[in-house]
Amino acid sequence: RKEVEQDPGPFNVPEGATVAFNCTYSNSASQSFFWYRQDCRKEPKLLMSVYSSGNEDGRFTAQLNRASQYISLLIRDSKLSDSATYLCVVRGTYKYIFGTGTRLKVLA
Amino acid sequence: EADIYQTPRYLVIGTGKKITLECSQTMGHDKMYWYQQDPGMELHLIHYSYGVNSTEKGDLSSESTVSRIRTEHFPLTLESARPSHTSQYLCASTGGVEAFFGQGTRLTVV
Numbered sequence: 001r002k003e004v005e006q007d008p009g010p011f012n013v014p015e016g017a018t019v020a021f022n023c024t025y026s027n028s029a030s031q032s033f034f035w036y037r038q039d040c041r042k043e044p045k046l047l048m049s050v051y052s053s054g055n056e057d058g059r060f061t062a063q064l065n066r067a068s069q070y071i072s073l074l075i076r077d078s079k080l081s082d083s084a085t086y087l088c089v090v091r092g093t094y095k096y097i098f099g100t101g102t103r104l105k106v107l108a
Numbered sequence: 109e110a111d112i113y114q115t116p117r118y119l120v121i122g123t124g125k126k127i128t129l130e131c132s133q134t135m136g137h138d139k140m141y142w143y144q145q146d147p148g149m150e151l152h153l154i155h156y157s158y159g160v161n162s163t164e165k166g167d168l169s170s171e172s173t174v175s176r177i178r179t180e181h182f183p184l185t186l187e188s189a190r191p192s193h194t195s196q197y198l199c200a201s202t203g204g205v206e207a208f209f210g211q212g213t214r215l216t217v218v
Contacts, residue, residue, distance in 0.1 A: 044198075
């Protein structure tokens with residue numbers, strides 16, 4: 001079983017749609033949680049950190065459920081520029097473990 | 109913008125050659141990482157370092173080696189490149205929370 005598992009993609013959604021990504025992790029000792037965005041042939045960049053209390057950044061909302069070892073990302077009012085691969089990332093003591101990523105394509 | 113740099117960005121090299129991929133950061137981060145990523149696939153951790161003179165192998169077995177003689181520098185070396193080493197290599201560093209990535213080196217071994 002992979003340490004970090006994500007929804008399989010790709011997700012093809014129309015502009016303006018709301019889309020949700022899910023992620024589960026296996027190591028209950030994991031300390032920090034993130035969503036990264038990776039554009040085609042580019043390096044990953046931090047989208048947002050994820051906290052148990054939930055956090056929101058504009059159209060993006062992230063949630064962590066430590067008891068279920070589950071992380072989510074909600075994107076509202078999707079834009080064409082949101083098309084990318086979204087990576088769920090879990091950090092232990094020293095290592096960052098990446099999920100396989102979920103590809104999102106927003107269609108005009 | 110993250111101050112982490114990788115060189116070269118692209119490299120095409122013949123089988124059997126020795127190569128070193130460079131990674132430098134100016135943020136004073138102790139922890140640095142090398143990931144390997146094939147097109148459309150996930151990132152795999154191949155090496156990491158807690159600080160100067162510390163290196164550890166990652167989760168994916170790799171024939172490469174690394175060194176950490178200076179805080180800011182974390183080069184990766186392949187003694188004898190093979191076509192199976194063709195991939196993108198991404199370097200990252202962290203000061204404790206967020207990991208910052210370099211732009212990557214796209215390696216092709218022919």
